[in-house]
Amino acid sequence: MDYQMEFAALLEKELHEHSQQDISKMIEKPRYDQQGDLAFPCFTLAKIYRKSPAAIAEGLAGRIQSSHFVKAEAVNGYINVFINKTEAAANVIAAILREGGEYGKSDIAKGSVITIDLSSPNIAKPFSMGHLRSTVIGNSLSLIAEKCGYRTVKINHIGDWGTQFGKLIVAYKKWGEEEKVRANPIKELLNLYVRFHKEAEIHPELNDEGREWFKKLENGEEEALELWHWFKEESLKEFAKVYELLGISFNSNHGEAFYNDKMEQVADELKEKGLLQESEGAQIVPLGEDMPPCLIKKKDGTTLYATRDLAAAIYRQKTYGFTKSLYVVGAEQTVHFKQLFAVLEKMGYPWHKGMTHVPFGMMLKGNKKMSTRKGKVVLLEEVIKEAIMLAEENITEKNPDLANKKEVARQVGTGAVIFHDLKNYRMNDIEFSLTDMLRFEGETGPYVQYTHARASSLLKKGNFTHTPEPFVNGEDANWPLIKSLAAFPEVITHAFEKNDPSQVAKYVLELAKKFNKYYAEVRILADDPCKQSRLTLVATVKTVLEEGLRLLGIAAPEEM
RNA sequence: GUCCCAGUAGCUCAGCUGGAUAGAGCAACAGCCUUCUAAGCUGUGGGUCGCAGGUUCGAAUCCUGCCUGGGACGCCA
Numbered sequence: 166m167d168y169q170m171e172f173a174a175l176l177e178k179e180l181h182e183h184s185q186q187d188i189s190k191m192i193e194k195p196r197y198d199q200q201g202d203l204a205f206p207c208f209t210l211a212k213i214y215r216k217s218p219a220a221i222a223e224g225l226a227g228r229i230q231s232s233h234f235v236k237a238e239a240v241n242g243y244i245n246v247f248i249n250k251t252e253a254a255a256n257v258i259a260a261i262l263r264e265g266g267e268y269g270k271s272d273i274a275k276g277s278v279i280t281i282d283l284s285s286p287n288i289a290k291p292f293s294m295g296h297l298r299s300t301v302i303g304n305s306l307s308l309i310a311e312k313c314g315y316r317t318v319k320i321n322h323i324g325d326w327g328t329q330f331g332k333l334i335v336a337y338k339k340w341g342e343e344e345k346v347r348a349n350p351i352k353e354l355l356n357l358y359v360r361f362h363k364e365a366e367i368h369p370e371l372n373d374e375g376r377e378w379f380k381k382l383e384n385g386e387e388e389a390l391e392l393w394h395w396f397k398e399e400s401l402k403e404f405a406k407v408y409e410l411l412g413i414s415f416n417s418n419h420g421e422a423f424y425n426d427k428m429e430q431v432a433d434e435l436k437e438k439g440l441l442q443e444s445e446g447a448q449i450v451p452l453g454e455d456m457p458p459c460l461i462k463k464k465d466g467t468t469l470y471a472t473r474d475l476a477a478a479i480y481r482q483k484t485y486g487f488t489k490s491l492y493v494v495g496a497e498q499t500v501h502f503k504q505l506f507a508v509l510e511k512m513g514y515p516w517h518k519g520m521t522h523v524p525f526g527m528m529l530k531g532n533k534k535m536s537t538r539k540g541k542v543v544l545l546e547e548v549i550k551e552a553i554m555l556a557e558e559n560i561t562e563k564n565p566d567l568a569n570k571k572e573v574a575r576q577v578g579t580g581a582v583i584f585h586d587l588k589n590y591r592m593n594d595i596e597f598s599l600t601d602m603l604r605f606e607g608e609t610g611p612y613v614q615y616t617h618a619r620a621s622s623l624l625k626k627g628n629f630t631h632t633p634e635p636f637v638n639g640e641d642a643n644w645p646l647i648k649s650l651a652a653f654p655e656v657i658t659h660a661f662e663k664n665d666p667s668q669v670a671k672y673v674l675e676l677a678k679k680f681n682k683y684y685a686e687v688r689i690l691a692d693d694p695c696k697q698s699r700l701t702l703v704a705t706v707k708t709v710l711e712e713g714l715r716l717l718g719i720a721a722p723e724e725m
Numbered sequence: 726g727u728c729c730c731a732g733u734a735g736c737u738c739a740g741c742u743g744g745a746u747a748g749a750g751c752a753a754c755a756g757c758c759u760u761c762u763a764a765g766c767u768g769u770g771g772g773u774c775g776c777a778g779g780u781u782c783g784a785a786u787c788c789u790g791c792c793u794g795g796g797a798c799g800c801c802a
Contacts, residue, residue, distance in 0.1 A: 190742085197746075206744060208782060218782080241745050242782095287802075328801060376800095421802090447800050455728090456798095463800045470802050497796055499729065526730080532794075559764065577764085589738060592730060594795065601737070605764050607750045608738090615764045623761055671739070678749085685757090685766040725764080 166256050168233060168248050172203050175229050176244075182213065201238070201245035202648070208242055218242030250639020250647070257651045258637045261705040266712050269654040273661075274314035277488040280481050281307045281317060284415070285494070287324035288400040289333050289354045292407050293542045294528045294597055295495070295535060301583045302525055302591055303493035304413050304718045305666035310489075312716060313661045318485050322477065323404075323420030325397050327470060329358075331379030334392050335371065336361040350399035355542075376465065383425070383467050397422075403546075410549050411579055413718065424476040428468050431476045432461055440511055452507050459504040474505050482516055489519040491664065496524035496592065523664045526594035535597070543597060552603050553578030559605060560725065567724055576720040577611050583719050584610025588670040608674050610719055613710060616677035619684060620707035621723040627690050629700040637702045638695075642687050646706060649676045653709050657716070666717060673713035680706050 173189035180188065188205070195204045207218040207225070214221055222239035229237035229246060236247040261268045283303020286296045307317040336357040337346070346353045365371040382389040408414065432448065435441040440450045446464030460469050481487060492502060502522035509517035527534055535542055557574035560567055567573060585602045586595070605611040623629075639647055653672065660668035689699045711721040 193744075195745080196740095196748090200745075204745085208744070211782070243745065285802095324802065332801095445800080449799070458799060460799055465800085467800090469800070494802095495796095496730065498802075500797060501802085524730085527796080529795080534796085556764095563764070564762070593738080594731075596737085598737090601751085604751080607764095609750090609764085611764055612750095615762080619762060619765080626761060667739095674749090681765060682767095684761080688761075690761045725762085 166233065166253065168253070169203060171231060171233050172205070172229075172246055175231055176205060176225065179225055179228055180210070195243075195245060198645075200240065200243070201236070202248040203246050205244045205246075206242065207244065250644055252639075253651065254637045254639035254643060254647045255635075257647055258635050258701060258705055261650060261708055262631060262635055262701070265708060266715075268708065269657050269712065270312050270314070271654065271658055272314040273658065274310070274316075274488075276314060276316060278485050279307075279310050279315040279317050279489040279491065280320055280485055280487045281310070281491045281493065282320050282322050283307070283491075283493040284413075285322040285324060286400075286404055287329070288420075289330070289351075289358065289396045290324075290400075291351050291355055291542055292404055292545045293535065294545055294548065297545050297582070298525050298528065298586055298591070298595075299493045299495070300408075300411065300413060301586050301718060302523070302666060303491070304411075305587060305669070305716060306491060306493065306523065306661075306664055308716045308718060309657060309661050309666065309669065312657055315489070318417060318481075318487070319415045320417045320419065320481070321415040323401075323418065325393075326382075326421035326425070326473065328376055328379045328467075330382055330393055330396070331377065331389075332361050332365075332372070332375035333358055333396065334378045334382070334389060335374045337392060346399075350396075351403050354396060354399070376463075376467070380465055380467050407546050407549070410546070410553075410575065411583070411718070412720070419477075421470065421473045421477075424473045424480065427476040427480060428472050431472060431479065434512065435461060435508075438512060440508070450508050450511065452504060452511075456500065456504055456507060459508050471501065471505060471508075474501075475508060478505065478509060478520070479514075482514070487516070487519065489521070490516075491521050491523050493523045493525070496526060498522075499524055521664065523591070525591040528595050528597050530597045532596070543599075548599065548602065549579060549582055551578075551599070552582050555603050556581070556605070556611070564725065573722045573725050576722050577605070577614055577725055580610035580614050580714075580719045581605055582610075583717060584613070584670060587666045587717050588674070590667050591665065610714075610717075611725075613673050613677045613714060614719070614721055614725060616680055617707060617710040617714065617721045618723060618725045620680065620703050620710065623689055623703050624700060624707065627696065627700045627703075629697070629704055631704075632697060632701070635698075635701045637698050642683060643702060645679045646676075646683055646702060649679055650705055650709055653713070660716075669713055669716050673710060673717070676706065676710060676713070680710075 169189055169192050172192060173185045176188045177183065177185040191205060193204050195201055207221040210221050211218045219242050222242050222244050226237045226239040226244045229244065233249050233252065234246045235249050238245050281303050284296060284300040286292050307319050311317050333354065340360060341357055361371065378389055382393055435450060441448055441461065442451060447460055448462035449458040449460055451458045459471050461472050462468060481490065499522060506517050506520050553574050556577035557570065560570055560574055582602055588608060637643060656668055656672045660666060689703060714721045
């Protein structure tokens with residue numbers, strides 16, 4: 166039952182100048198409960214009918230009659246209607262019981278493919294807090310897309326190619342020691358990387374050496390390749406630990422290097438299509454006034470990441486036939502993606518229209534960007550481990566007999582870290598704060614998980630069983646919950662359209678808050694005729710909380 | 726210099742396809758566990774919605790200018 170459309174249909178009978186669709190768009194959800202469930206503002210009608218909004222509202226309110234609404238009243242130029250709670254409750258509850266975890270799914274995609282470029286850490290650099298953002302946002306978006314009927318392909322486009330490796334090789338050859346790197350690869354490689362940039366400030370010629378070594382790498386010289394391969398292996402091992410802790414996996418791990426043998430074709434194709442020009446010794450595609458030109462090859466003939474991204478996009482289209490393709494990459498790379506999409510358009514690929522850069526703000530420290538080159542990074546793995554430890558302490562204190570303590574601690578600890586990242590709009594910069602990240606109270610992941618665990622516990626204690634004809638009345642205590650439960654499907658589509666997981670995070674918080682309020686006010690397990698009805702409501706809340714958390718990439722333990 | 730993003734309570738943020746009384750969490754203070762997990766609930770205080778114009782019956786929300794912070798602007802990714 167779509168109450169908004171029903172309300173619009175009733176209004177349309179009275180307002181012939183407006184279509185049902187238009188009216189539906191004008192209908193709002195009032196902020197305060199006393200204002201009813203749906204509201205129609207009459208201000209814009211005042212001019213047409215030459216009557217005051219209040220008078221119009223008065224006139225219309227009396228004509229709103231339907232079994233779906235119990236009341237319609239005119240207030241301050243609005244018509245406020247009150248939904249038939251018993252009917253609405255029955256519909257929502259039945260839908261959730263019937264669909265379970267499928268509740269809220271849609272099929273707007275009709276099984277078409279969406280590729281999502283996410284995480285994409287750089288080899289030989291530690292997995293920093295900054296990469297966490299891309300990883301968890303991308304992962305959640307892929308889960309949301311799946312819920313909307315897409316076949317998703319998560320691609321970890323690992324940064325395993327580029328001039329930086331030339332630099333790293335130079336640093337290793339000058340100052341590196343094999344045993345040290347073997348013992349503690351990431352840390353030692355980072356030290357070398359940091360040292361390189363420090364020394365390059367005084368001796369800029371080091372940068373030239375770095376470029377030379379990258380050229381050797383691109384030419385496939387053995388020494389360069391061997392070192393590169395080694396650095397890569399060590400880094401991948403390190404990343405795997407983080408992904409395991411987070412519970413995130415990928416459908417493709419093709420990094421930049423994978424496209425090495427595909428870039429020449431791109432350059433050729435650009436040339437054939439007459440897009441390539443030489444400028445200051447480099448090969449470029451000019452993109453007009455609005456954008457800087459896209460660099461395809463440097464004057465020494467080596468490639469740039471734009472070249473690799475072009476090759477990757479073409480490869481992905483060929484391999485997956487995507488209709489949509491998301492790049493979950495920091496906002497500072499906005500121009501790069503504009504260029505990338507513009508070049509694809511010039512190449513005549515219509516599918517460039519399905520490509521979207523999903524930017525996000527930075528992790529700041531002391532209002533400054535955390536710079537890898539200066540060694541100012543916080544290691545994600547350490548933060549996650551800390552969160553897990555803290556979660557375990559909490560369990561030991563509050564629920565010492567919990568069976569699978571370790572696993573629940575992992576779920577809650579990572580839940581805190583992931584939720585902390587996803588609860589706010591992704592474009593906001595985040596000031597890194599360990600205390601905020603490890604908070605388990607208030608608007609946090611553990612708060613939602615805790616609420617879910619409470620619901621689970623009630624169902625167990627109350628011996629809840631699915632009844633074929635669930636009855637949950639829409640009494641006032643239930644109503645806020647019913648309304649929230651009904652909103653879940655539209656929250657998901659909205660989150661997908663905006664590429665915004667925080668919509669789901671905020672929703673799940675709101676539902677948890679309402680449930681905790683209900684929990685405090687109503688004795689759910691009281692032995693009276695309505696007990697099963699209350700438990701049914703609890704069951705649906707549990708289902709939706711669990712599903713909401715799942716869409717964020719967060720587990721919902723039964724107990725904690 | 727040009728372009729992009731942000732500026733709402735002490736702090737972190739919601740609200741921004743314009744609407745009726747601007748909301749949470751944290752922090753502070755005061756309550757609530759002999760009854761369903763207190764990782765919870767209830768209450769109190771706290772706001773020139775960066776500033777100035779404009780559009781509108783109506784602006785935190787849209788437009789313009791300015792201020793502040795951050796970012797990006799051809800051989801890094």
